[in-house]
Amino acid sequence: MSNIHPFGPFQTASFTRRHVLTGCGAGIAVSAFPAGGLAERGPAGDFRVLRARRGEARLRGDDRRATPIWGYDGMVPGPLLRVRQGDEVRVRLVNDLTQPTVIHWHGLRLPNAMDGVPHLTQMPVEPGKSFEYRFVAPDAGTFWYHSHLRSSEQIGRGLYGALIVDEREPVAVDRDIVVVLDDWRLTEDGNIHQSFGSPMDASHAGRLGQYATVNGRDFPDLPVRTNERVRLRLINAANARVMVLRLDSHRATAMALDGQPAQPFELRGGRITLGPGNRADLFVDATLAPGAKAPLVLEYGRGQELPIAQLTYGGEPVRGAPLAALSPLPSNPLPERLDLANALRLEIPLDGGAMSRWMMRGGMMGPGMMMGSGDRMFWALAEKSSTGHDGAPLFRVERGRTVAIDFLNRTAFPHSMHLHGHHFRVLDRADNAVRPYWLDTVLVEPQASERTAFVADNPGKWMIHCHMIEHQESGMAAWFEVM
Ligand code: C2O
Ligand code: CU
Numbered sequence: 001m002s003n004i005h006p007f008g009p010f011q012t013a014s015f016t017r018r019h020v021l022t023g024c025g026a027g028i029a030v031s032a033f034p035a036g037g038l039a040e041r042g043p044a045g046d047f048r049v050l051r052a053r054r055g056e057a058r059l060r061g062d063d064r065r066a067t068p069i070w071g072y073d074g075m076v077p078g079p080l081l082r083v084r085q086g087d088e089v090r091v092r093l094v095n096d097l098t099q100p101t102v103i104h105w106h107g108l109r110l111p112n113a114m115d116g117v118p119h120l121t122q123m124p125v126e127p128g129k130s131f132e133y134r135f136v137a138p139d140a141g142t143f144w145y146h147s148h149l150r151s152s153e154q155i156g157r158g159l160y161g162a163l164i165v166d167e168r169e170p171v172a173v174d175r176d177i178v179v180v181l182d183d184w185r186l187t188e189d190g191n192i193h194q195s196f197g198s199p200m201d202a203s204h205a206g207r208l209g210q211y212a213t214v215n216g217r218d219f220p221d222l223p224v225r226t227n228e229r230v231r232l233r234l235i236n237a238a239n240a241r242v243m244v245l246r247l248d249s250h251r252a253t254a255m256a257l258d259g260q261p262a263q264p265f266e267l268r269g270g271r272i273t274l275g276p277g278n279r280a281d282l283f284v285d286a287t288l289a290p291g292a293k294a295p296l297v298l299e300y301g302r303g304q305e306l307p308i309a310q311l312t313y314g315g316e317p318v319r320g321a322p323l324a325a326l327s328p329l330p331s332n333p334l335p336e337r338l339d340l341a342n343a344l345r346l347e348i349p350l351d352g353g354a355m356s357r358w359m360m361r362g363g364m365m366g367p368g369m370m371m372g373s374g375d376r377m378f379w380a381l382a383e384k385s386s387t388g389h390d391g392a393p394l395f396r397v398e399r400g401r402t403v404a405i406d407f408l409n410r411t412a413f414p415h416s417m418h419l420h421g422h423h424f425r426v427l428d429r430a431d432n433a434v435r436p437y438w439l440d441t442v443l444v445e446p447q448a449s450e451r452t453a454f455v456a457d458n459p460g461k462w463m464i465h466c467h468m469i470e471h472q473e474s475g476m477a478a479w480f481e482v483m
Contacts, residue, residue, distance in 0.1 A: 046090065047132060050078065050103070052147070052159060053096035059211055061218040065190045069158035070097060076216040077180045077237070078145070078161030085140040085168050085332075091133045093125060100124035103133060104148035105163065106277060107259045107423075107440045109334075110135040112460025115420055118149045120389035120461050120479055139332035140167040141259030142233040142279045144180070151469045152239060153196040156185075156207060158216075160237045165259075167330060173283065174228035174318060179296070179309065180216070180235045181243055181274070183209035197470055203354040203378040205413055206240025206276075206468040212298055214309040222296070222309050224286040226317035229326075231255075232282040236274035240468040242414055242443065244299040246271045249288060250311075253326065256281035260423055261329035263436035271299070275416030275443035277467035281329075285322040290315050334423060334438060335455035343402040343453060346395060350444065350466070352379035352475060353411045379411075379466070379476035388463045388477025396481045397456045404453040409444040415471065416443050417450070420462040421482075424454035441467055456482045 055074025056066040072078025083089055093103050102125055104116035114135040115121045125131045137143075143163040147154035162178045185193040185207060201207045214220050224230055232252075236243050252267045258279055272280050288294060288311075295307035351358040358380055377385035382394055397403055405424070407417050423438040429451060444450045465477035 047092040047134075048079075048081065048090060049092045049094055051094045051096050052101050055158075057158065057216045059184055059186065059213050059216065059218060060190055067184070067186060067190050067192060069192065070154065071158040072145075072161050076158035076160075076182075078159070080178060081145070081161065081163045082166065083137050083163075084166045085137060088134060088136050089163070092130055093133065094130045095125045095127050098127055100126050100149055101147050101154060101159065102131070102149050103145050104420075105133070105135070105143065105145050106418075107141075107143040107279070108135065108163070109138050109421060109423070109458060112421065112458070112462070115460070115462070116148050117389055117420070117461075117463055117479075120463065124149055137163075137165040139259060139334070140165045140330070141256055141261070141332065142178075142235065142281055143259050144235050144237065144279070146237070150196075152207060152473055155237070155469055156196055156239050157192055162233070162235055164233065169330070171231070171329065172229065172323065172326075173231040175224060176231045176233070177222050178233045178235070179214055179222070180237050181245075181298075181308070182213050182216075182237045183241045184211040184213065185209040186211055197473055199376055199378075201240070202376065202470040202474040203352075203359070206470040208241050209238070212306055212308050214296070219307065220309050221312040223314055224311050225314045226286055226288065226290050227319045227322050228286045229323045230284045230286055230311075232284055234272070234274060234280045234282065236276055236278050238276050240276055240470060241300070242276070242416070243274045244271060245274065246297045246299055246305070247282070247284065247294070247311075248297065249292075249294045250284050250286070252282045252284045254280055255283050255326075255329050257437045258423065258439045258441060260334065260438035261331050262438075264326065264328055273443065275414065275441060275467065276469070277416055277418050277441040278439075278443070283326055284311075286311065286313065287322055288313055290317065335457045338425060338434065338453050338455060339402040340404060340453060343404040344395065344397050344456075345404045345406075346382075347406045347408060348382045348394075349408045349410050350379070350381060350415050350417075350476065351383065351410050352385075353413050354378075356411060377475035379471050379474055381465070381476050381478045384478070385475030386478055387475075388465050388472065388479050393461070393481045394464065394478040396483055398483050399457060399459050401456055402453055403456050404451070406449055406451045407442070407444045408449045409446055412446050413468075413471075414443055414445050415476065416441055416467040417464070418467045419452075419454070419464050421458045421460065422454045422456065422462070424452040427451040427453055458482055
């Protein structure tokens with residue numbers, strides 16, 4: 001605990017990197033995630049084995065000592081899983097760790113039994129044991145998978161990966177680049193700091209790291225060629241960090257959010273904000289000259305920024321000019337018809353955090369003790385602190401009904417509110433208009449509210465929780481049932 005200062009280095013002050021942007025020769029081709037094609041399709045009936053185990057990763061650059069991590073197949077991110085829309089995902093998780101684990105498929109509208117929530121949808125997979133996940137991927141888009149048990153530690157040590165579901169018809173892009181973002185809290189000698197779920201982190205902004213990586217790498221090159229159209233698939237896999245990303249010198253168009261096609265919109269100032277759990281698919285026309293470089297920049301707090309990867313142009317243009325206008329991605333088979341007039345309406349206040357009335361009135365001791373979990377409960381969802389997979393459901397709803405949830409953030413921190421098994425529409429705060437995109441995770445700013453609505457069409461028991469993992473594990477979680 002010695003060098004943890006929640007409002008010190010991890011919160012706003014500098015990220016650590018030796019070669020900042022100028023680092024010629026520091027660039028590493030993103031070998032784990034080259035352009036497309038890393039299909040993990042096996043013959044019918046085959047299961048792709050994923051071993052949760054120890055491994056190592058050069059999070060601080062290739063010339064510094066590797067960091068011991070936990071990862072699927074010992075890698076971070078884990079293997080890129082890729083299927084075509086409508087195909088089956090078949091994964092056999094083998095637990096080679098010394099503690100139980102599970103895999104959750106974030107953003108997948110899958111059968112409840114495959115959702116990977118311990119005690120709610122399956123039993124934890126004990127060390128030495130395995131579990132088979134098998135489900136159809138109904139939606140094309142950018143998804144991810146991660147542990148959902150002791151998540152602060154297991155995700156924090158690297159147990160996550162990307163799951164890409166390709167459109168049935170190929171999309172007109174030249175290159176497809178997966179960009180998995182994370183920040184790491186490391187000790188001086190490059191080990192992962194043990195301070196998982198520390199009360200200080202849990203009651204403030206969550207576990208923030210001082211090393212930022214793209215695909216488990218320090219400032220990788222993302223190779224492109226002049227006049228290509230590039231699909232950048234951004235995934236925020238950090239435990240708690242809200243990431244404001246900026247791509248310089250290019251026009252970037254958001255084509256999909258949280259895996260679901262959106263009405264395309266050009267990023268203002270080249271910026272997009274991703275809360276933990278969020279994804280964005282950007283189409284970028286590579287309009288610079290051969291040999292050019294352009295950084296992807298992480299903006300964090302009060303004008304501070306850090307280049308975390310760079311587009312690196314190769315020798316020859318791929319064609320004489322960039323492609324002409326783009327058309328939206330084909331839509332997914334989501335339940336479009338929101339029936340707001342007959343919706344089950346819920347106001348869900350979010351409370352808690354350091355110095356809050358919730359904690360002052362005994363949230364720190366009271367609810368935590370009442371839960372009997374021994375964990376400290378700093379947060380509440382709908383005025384209850386829960387781990388989200390025990391006790392009574394937050395609500396029950398008959399299948400097919402529209403549920404309208406207003407998240408009211410009464411705290412001093414942002415919260416990245418995630419719904420399992422469904423995507424929701426975000427409604428405009430002012431006029432109730434439905435905004436032209438679907439999300440599975442919505443960032444609710446401090447003292448602000450977000451109005452969402454979805455059709456509860458997927459039967460089962462589903463979690464709803466903050467994706468700042470340390471908040472989730474200290475009370476900001478619940479479950480609901482679709483009957
Ligand atoms: Cu990405 Cu309940 O999680
Ligand atoms: Cu939160």
